Amino acid sequence: MNNVFVYIEIEGTEVREVSQELLTKGRKLANELGVELHAVAIGTGIKGKVEEQVLPYGVDKLFVFDAPALFPYTSAPHTDIVVNLFKEEQPQICLMGATVIGRDLGPRVSSSLTSGLTADCTQLEIGPYEDKKSGKTYENLLYQIRPAFGGNIVATIVNPDHRPQMATVRSGVMQKAVYDGNCKKEVVYPEVSKYVSPEAFVVKVLDHHVEAAKHNLKGAPIVVSGGYGVGSKEGFDMLFELAKVLHGEVGGSRAAVDAGWIDNDRQIGQTGVTVHPKVYIACGISGQIQHIAGMQDSGIIISINSDPEAPINKIADYVITGTVEEVVPKMIKYYKQNSK
């Protein structure tokens, strides 16, 4: 009762990194609340394979549901298992990845349990809340913090009266770390048929094809990122060249992705990838809050912008006032000259 739960996302028998990141965050929340961290893993042929990928992140109890047809993921069976498990376990918090699976499953579970769900949180904290209308006060609620509609605004969302308090978080927003404190590391294997009925298996996956990521933007030490100021798809070729000489990766703002200049799997920001590089070179990016949310923890931020008042300049260590097409080739040239 009242514990913190993380839904473990699995591709085949491999636990997705986002789940390990959430376990790390979940452990911190559980410690603050003085409760246990639990996890639920659902799949096919995962027994004996997922435990070691989950337990090191500080899990007190792992529920493994292993049965045929639970992989590839389909909505109804996973929803039934999570909902019925939550009815027994009554967790106070549930975290899921803001992935295709998490965004398919989370709302379905929240609707079943009539609990609130906040998508794409960038911070999670514990704190009190006073309902101004009723005057009722609450202790130890989950603050679900995310950039909100309409400009540079961050909203803190709470679910005062409904449990579990559910939140999804994008991959890379939290940092994973093996837990060195004490935890129980208990594993149980409940009987799947008690949680899900055969009728839940009506959606058939005819073909499931996943490719390894084409790039390692999330883990890149140097990120060269372009926005609307890059001006064209050809402009991005220059960014790729700079990234190549610096041994970095290329990302883009939502504006650049929407313009079709760069693939959407390279979008950096709240609804894209979150990066923590040593050096972030923002080329022609104005700096919407949604973008800043995905790169603000970078080590050194270099902003190249023709507008000296671009919002991103405020968080930059180096501000170069100039156009991308003028500055980037010079950076390539002088890097080649000086690094010899």
Next chain:
Amino acid sequence: MTAEGTVNRAALPAIFNPEDLNALEQALRIKEQNPGTTVGLLTMGPPRAGEIIREGLYRGADTGWLLTDRLFAGADTLATSYALATAIKKIGDVDLVIGGRQAIDGDTAQVGPQVAQKLGLNQVTYAEEILKIENSKATIRRMIDGGVEVVEAPLPLVVTVNGSAAECRPQNAKLVMKYKYAACPLEVAEDDPRKGLRAERPYLNLTQWSVSDVDGDPQQCGMSGSPTKVKEVQSIAFQAKESKTLTAKDEDINALIQELLNDKIIG
């Protein structure tokens, strides 16, 4: 923003949510491939949202319903999906509920799956193309993280369509002529000059529903039906760093690269 921390939608224009247009295109294709199919548009919003229904009619939809009531105001995704699900129940005989994956404002992608759950239907999210409908089953190609999937799901079904799906066809000039004066009751003024026209052509009168029209429970609508509350909204004042300002001149860029190399920040 309003005092409660919700978005003041009265101050915003009514726009057709981009991914809902992708969804409409999939619906219109099914209509073409399966004679006898009708496409209806359901939307929730202020009376102005009648514009969205007209927009859909111009592109080939057959009919529309506007859910509008002050009781719906301040709804989070759960209260929104409650309202929509209640209206879909009222509409009745529906084989496919197709919507955009997510709204352009909130980006939550929650309403589709929540509507499906409330209707007790299966769901296929992130759809890129409804490949075929046969024997009361839909075959759908959908996007997943790092790949694609093809699934087969029985009707009735809720499908949410991704922005990477085919673009919606443009407005059809004949349909624009036909539906130009279509309106829901709240959009029509007392002294409406086209009263006669509306009486003559019933398809110009769009259906408008309140909470009680769809037998909704007011407690589950709007703010009171929303488990999530906005504790606070904060404007972000970025912690201004001490930044070095450079020009695009060669000597500035050269000095920067040398500094980064010397500090072993790049290598």
